[in-house]
Each structure stands twice: as structure tokens, then as C-alpha cells.
């Protein structure tokens with residue numbers, strides 16, 4: 001049976017895709033359609049070393065997927081329905097309804113629709129991606145893989161906010177957590193590096209990309225994570241604030257007359273590294289800091305300190321720790337961030353090896369000293385492969 005899976009990630013105005021082998025992870029092609037619905041869009045299709053780029057208006061998601069399929073026709077590889085085991089979809093919010101990936105049918109589409117209020121930016125786009133793929137690949141099983149699913153194992157004490165019962169019971173106000181697909185992948189890879197079954201590991205995993213979060217993972221199951229009801233809570237991100245005192249909303253509203261939408265927007269899009277330093281890209285923050293820029297130095301410090309606090313909190317939550325695992329663009333590439341967030345923790349058994357930490361490498365590796373009780377691992381994440389793997393598991397079950 002074929003193990004070929006087409007993975008789709010439909011965002012608010014973009015569609016990313018990858019065609020890969022769900023077992024080996026080897027990709028045949030990948031690409032993206034950006035600026036869907038705008039005057040001019042871009043399609044990039046990559047096969048092997050070759051990138052094919054096209055500029056043209058892309059009306060909607062159906063147009064986007066048809067354009068991508070056109071690129072497969074012109075530049076290869078061929079993908080007809082018979083050659084696909086599944087189409088795997090990233091769906092951001094599964095609420096408390098999905099702890100596993102599921103086969104898409106009409107009932108599932110209705111349920112994802114019901115969850116739109118929980119993820120008003122993401123779920124409508126994901127839903128559109130599911131519907132369009134169903135139309136264009138009617139004979140291929142479609143599997144939805146939820147970003148929240150991995151965290152459904154959190155105990156009640158970790159996912160419950162101390163708020164009135166009606167908020168929790170009628171309005172589904174609780175912590176959900178995100179980046180679950182990445183945590184599933186990285187936790188398994190980390191266990192392989194440690195030479196143990198994932199069931200025998202206690203990990204603090206730091207997913208530090210444009211969005212950033214931390215998770216405490218016991219035996220391969222999430223027991224806590226820093227993103228909450230939305231992906232705003234927790235760590236400092238490119239443009240998102242992470243943790244703030246929720247009373248700031250009321251204060252700004254009362255004192256300045258700002259609407260809740262304006263405040264939300266500022267916390268999502270104008271805060272984080274951008275709000276602190278004027279740059280949302282961590283590399284740029286690092287560059288500016290290196291030449292003495294004070295705002296960039298503060299941004300770096302606030303970011304690193306927040307990561308450090310969560311490591312401490314999750315170490316205590318787990319009670320014992322085998323490894324701190326870093327992934328995402330920042331976690332994988334910034335030796336400075338790793339040193340700032342994890343340096344000076346020898347008494348906690350966390351000892352970085354400076355040479356290993358600073359060595360330029362792209363593979364999964366340990367950057368801790370040989371005698372460190374707690375390993376520090378850098379593990380590149382691969383969410384598309386994880387989605388393909390999970391999609392295959394569902395269709396083969």
C-alpha cells in the first residue's frame with residue numbers, strides 16, 4: 001500500500017503543502033500559495049533542488065489548491081488520487097473534543113465549525129482547506145490532525161483557570177495548548193536520542209519559533225503547557241506578548257477608551273519582540289543586541305528570562321527531569337538564547353557544554369556536558385512529517 005501523504009496547512013491567507021512518505025518522512029515536493037484573496041498572490045513549488053515561482057491572483061482556497069495541483073502537473077511529481085494514502089490536514093483547534101487525529105466526514109466538519117468561536121482566525125481557514133480538499137480529492141481519505149490534541153492529557157488542575165463555574169462550563173474557558181503536533185514529534189525524537197522508550201522520559205520541551213510555547217511531557221503525554229485558551233499566553237513571541245496581567249485590558253479600556261479588539265490586536269500583533277525592540281525576528285534582535293542596541297538587549301533578556309522561568313516551573317511540575325529539549329527556529333539555532341535561558345542551572349543538574357552549544361549543526365543533538373544529570377537536546381521539529389505519520393496511522397487502523 002502507498003505511504004504517500006499530501007499534507008495541507010491552510011492559514012488565514014496562505015496554503016502550505018508537502019507531499020511526503022509518511023513513514024520515512026522523505027518529501028517529494030513542497031510549496032506554498034501566499035496572499036490568497038489579495039490582488040496578487042505567489043505560488044512557490046519546490047521539487048528536489050528546484051524552486052518554481054509564479055505570481056498571479058489567487059481568488060480563494062479552491063483556486064489555491066488547484067494552482068498547487070497545476071504546479072504538480074507541470075513540474076512533477078505526478079499526484080493522482082490512486083497514488084495517495086491520505087490527505088493530512090493541520091487543524092488548529094479541536095477544543096476538548098479531539099485527543100486523536102480523525103477521519104474527516106460531514107459530522108467532523110460540523111464539529112470543527114462549532115469550534116470556530118474558540119479559534120476565529122484559524123479554524124475557518126482550516127475548515128475551508130478540508131472542504132476544498134474533499135471536493136478535489138473525493139476518493140482519498142482526509143485526516144484532521146489537531147494542534148490541541150496532544151495536550152488533552154493535561155490534568156484538570158493544569159488546564160483549569162480559577163474563574164467562575166459558568167465561564168468554565170458554559171463557555172469552554174480553559175487551557176487548551178497548541179503546537180501539539182510539534183511536541184509529539186520532538187518528544188519521540190528526544191526519547192530516541194536518550195536511548196529510551198518515550199514512556200520512560202520526563203521532558204521539558206521548548207518550541208521557540210515565531211510562535212513560542214513550552215510543555216511539560218511525562219511519558220510522552222503532555223501534563224502542562226504554556227499556551228492556554230488561545231496561543232497568546234505564555235512565552236514572549238515574535239509579535240505576541242505572552243503572559244500579561246489580565247487587568248491591563250480593563251485599565252487601557254477605562255483610561256484610554258481603547259476597544260477590546262484594539263487591545264487584543266496590540267497584544268497579538270504589536271507586542272512580543274516587536275513591541276520591545278521594533279523587530280519581530282529573533283535573528284534581527286540578536287544582531288541589534290550585538291551592536292549594543294538597548295531595546296534589543298531588553299527584548300532578548302525578557303524573552304530568555306521568561307523561558308527560564310517556565311523551565312523551572314515545569315521541572316517542579318514533573319518532579320524529575322531527563323532532558324530539556326529545544327526546537328523551532330530560535331531553539332534550534334540560537335546558542336545565545338540557550339545559554340541565557342539555561343546557563344547557571346548546575347544546581348538543578350542542567351549543565352550546558354559551551355563548545356557543543358555553539359557548534360553550528362542542523363541535526364538532532366545533545367548540547368549538554370557529558371556529566372549533566374539533565375540532558376539538553378536540540379531537536380529539529382517536523383510538523384508535516386508528524387501529520388503524515390498520524391494520517392497514515394488513521395487510514396491503516
Ligand code: AMP
Pocket residue numbers: 208209210211238280281282283284286328329330333334
Ligand atoms: P520558526 O517559526 O520555527 O521558523 O522560527 C522563526 C524564528 O526563528 C524567527 O524569529 C527567526 O529569527 C528565528 N531564527 C531562525 N534562524 C535563527 C538563527 N540562526 N539565530 C537566531 N534565531 C533564528
